Amino acid sequence: MTQDFWQSRTSVFSGKKVLILGGLGFLGSSLAIRLAKMGARVLLADAMVEEYGGNLFNIEPVKDDVQVNYCDIRDEHAMGQLVCGQDYIFHSAAQVCHLKSLSDPFPDIDINIRGTAVIMEALRKHNPTAKLIKLGSRGQYGSVLKLPAGEEAKPDPKGIYEISLLAAEHIIGSYCRNHGIQGVLTRLTNIYGPRAQMRHNRFGVANWFVRLAIEDQTIPVFGDGLIKRDFLYIDDCVEALLRLAVLPEACGQVYNVGHDQPSNFLELTRTIVDVAGTGRYQHTPFSPERKAQEPGDFYTDITKIHQVTGWKPETELAEGIRRTVDYYRMNKERYW
Template structure:
């Protein structure tokens, strides 16, 4: 499938709003969409430590419109959603550990914020298509792997519960008001433009910072817990394919990798690609143990069947690209 041609034809001249547009996922979408000829507006609250970074969009800074605002601001959302063809909703409170000590940002941003966005669309642009970026954490612990979309969600924490609630809010607006929604549950995404200042989300990227700095990389337990680590470019391809596929509307899709790895292999790959860093084994902290669901990887057969998407980046290749990016742009992320 030649996605470059498909996306250029689909998005050229289209008006796109990206919520959380200066963060890791939002900015990656922005770069690709501007390249495809879309008119892109980015909205970001730039909440401290959440990952919003103007460096992320440096190549398209003059081509995109930036609005510094919060999705909980109804007046801002009422204005920004107007006349947009697509809305990518990637704005969220995304720190698992923070939700254990303070659940209210999850409730306020992820639930209330999503309701504000959907109400703005209902009132001012009900023909737009909105694509929600959710999390594999919505499943919680599962008994059978890989986890398919039909798996009953059993989220463990307020963070995951709030994302599942946001998904249900959007489904309600799809059913009751006809707003075209596509719902995604993303696995462990890594790559350039993710925040690198702390380890509270994005373990793969954090391991790469430690390796670049020549530090110890902590492996919890024996390191054999499995995940499906997915490179950001593959994730962007999946989201754009879902956006332009009519059959995806109203559906939930896993976006992950069909070749799961484990944390030990991840760390060994990072050290090998970086040529620096060292592994060390450590017991789980009580906070991490409370949030750890064990092995988890998703079934991506549904998105493959509906859109033809399948990841194309192997772990070593994605890690190499990511390390090269941060070595060149370290001053903007450390």
């Protein structure tokens, strides 16, 4: 898909009904704002699970243009009602804390696996022509032997959190094959930017480093800081998801959504401190637990999504960090 072709189709969401599951969180609310501004009729569903990042202030720019339903994706009756009549469904509702899954695996199994099955059954019974876009994680790959990691790499996740997301992906694939549901599967990289939760550091390392810098604290850089990740700004992520949603050829496929220019943690931290003008960093030895969990360098190959949709990231790291710092400094009381 060429850039001109995409621009000619940006009105495709005008008047369309869009359901966003996990719609008050970081990713869901960012999608909601963009879609509402494109003329979509947006319905947000969120269980507002404590510490997951649901925040009504996230949709402040479009609060009068969207509807909100407080419900859980595990509620069969609620899902059966909400999917009716929808043209697009973005599924970003999940247990999202890797660390929590290490001590209690059952929320991952219940929310990520059973919840996804509830959604797919609701679609099968009540709206089999809707298009579902699943927001997954690059963690589903686990350890890989070749970088950048392409979609053809065999997933080998180690933790229950990542296993549950991979299972959800397989459930959706099964419904696509056996029941004709239209589904697009995505594996997202390290997304950062405005509207992410900032109250704890259990997920979203880049945003947590931004908080430390804003508070003029010391950011810990583990080891030599040269481990690489592909940090992706939220607006670029939203753009990728919307392109995949409108393209018929994307159905039934898995797509990496990441950055083709990975950065190491030392570069990330220096950029945050330089942009914020506050804070500092300090090299810190790995704890035994953290060292055991650290997978080393990881960044994804985005050739496939670029070839299919024409998408590629446009926001440089320093610019994305600047927008993030500015947002949280302006709205600190809403997120701290």
